[in-house]
Amino acid sequence: MQCTSEYPCPPARVGLNVMLEIRDRYDVPAGLSDHTLGTAASVAAVALVAGLCASTLVRETFGFSFSTWRLHTRGENIRSARDVGWVRNLTAGKMMQRSPDTIAATATIDEFRRRFPLGSTGRVVVAGDAGRYVGIVETTKAFEPDLDGNAEVATLASTEDPTLSPSDNVTSIMRAFDVSEAPYLAVIDEGGALLGTLSERFVRRRYTEEVEKSQRDLFGE
Numbered sequence: 001m002q003c004t005s006e007y008p009c010p011p012a013r014v015g016l017n018v019m020l021e022i023r024d025r026y027d028v029p030a031g032l033s034d035h036t037l038g039t040a041a042s043v044a045a046v047a048l049v050a051g052l053c054a055s056t057l058v059r060e061t062f063g064f065s066f067s068t069w070r071l072h073t074r075g076e077n078i079r080s081a082r083d084v085g086w087v088r089n090l091t092a093g094k095m096m097q098r099s100p101d102t103i104a105a106t107a108t109i110d111e112f113r114r115r116f117p118l119g120s121t122g123r124v125v126v127a128g129d130a131g132r133y134v135g136i137v138e139t140t141k142a143f144e145p146d147l148d149g150n151a152e153v154a155t156l157a158s159t160e161d162p163t164l165s166p167s168d169n170v171t172s173i174m175r176a177f178d179v180s181e182a183p184y185l186a187v188i189d190e191g192g193a194l195l196g197t198l199s200e201r202f203v204r205r206r207y208t209e210e211v212e213k214s215q216r217d218l219f220g221e
Contacts, residue, residue, distance in 0.1 A: 003030055008036055008121050009036045010036075013112050022071070023145050042200065045062065058202050068071060069115070072073060087164045089166055089169075090169060090170040090206065090207070091166060091168060091169055091170070092164040092165065092166050092167070092173055092187045092198055093166030093167065093187065093195070095170075095173075095198055095202065095203060095206060096164075096166070096195065096196030096197060096198050097196050097197050097198070097199075098195070098196045099196075100125050100194075100196060100197040101116065101121050101123075101124045101125065102124065102125045102126070102127050102194070103115065103116075103124050103125075103126055103127070103137075103153055104126075104128075104153075105126050105127065105128045105129060105134045105152065105153065105154035105157075106152055106154070107157070108150050108151065108152060108153065109142055109148065109150070109151050109153050110149035110150065110217055111150075112124070112137070112142045112153045113142060113143060113149070116139055116141055116142070118139060118140065120139070120177050121205070122138070122139055123136050123137060123138050123139060124136070124139060125137075125186060125194060125197060126135050126153060126154050126157040128154075130193065131193045131194055132191070132192045132193055132194070133153070133163065133186050133188045133192055133193065133194040134154055134157050134159065134180075135157025135158050135159040135161075136157060136158050136182075136184060136186065136197075137156045137157050137158070138158075141156055142156055142198045158182070161180045161182040161185060161186075162176050162179070162180050162185065162186065163186050163187070163188045164176060164185050164186065164187045164188070164198060165187070165188070165189075165190075166187055166189070166195055170203060170206070170207050170210075173185075173198065173203050174203060174204065174207065176199075177200040178216050181198060182200070183199060184197055184198065184199050184200070185197065185198055185200075
């Protein structure tokens with residue numbers, strides 16, 4: 001429930017756009033607790049909620065909105081109008097860090113320690129022959145005292161986390177982070193070569209920024 005705790009609340013601070021943010025971010029019904037004078041804000045909120053209910057009903061019943069039916073018939077994987085624009089364009093290839101810290105899979109743990117002392121970086125990507133992605137090593141893990149310094153650093157690499165394709169959009173990227181619970185994921189090409197890395201924190205910040213921008217455009221703010 002959106003509520004601005006001012007009595008009375010100025011019309012400019014009602015925050016009707018926050019209702020959309022609540023619905024989209026938490027996937028729950030949204031409403032308004034109105035503290036303004038008069039009925040203008042309440043009437044506007046009723047109209048907005050009616051639109052939310054209609055779009056939600058159509059999406060829950062048919063799996064998509066009527067406005068995206070034409071895209072579905074063309075084979076596009078679109079579930080809402082928001083997916084047509086920035087969601088589809090905000091890809092791993094555009095957001096990734098292109099030159100992450102890397103080390104050869106055959107390098108020793110001692111060599112890793114010399115190149116990446118504690119505090120220099122949080123994690124390092126391990127790459128094999130022809131730059132193929134092997135895994136990611138947390139820097140602190142390489143400094144555990146019981147490790148054999150002559151062992152290959154590839155033995156420390158996390159290899160179970162999923163990887164991303166440069167064409168993956170922001171919704172599929174966040175889904176991968178949710179499933180893996182990893183703070184960083186690698187972006188690789190079709191041949192398995194490392195292209196870059198993405199952090200969950202950065203992706204979610206970019207997603208939030210684009211959501212807020214699209215809502216400002218929608219409400220003319």
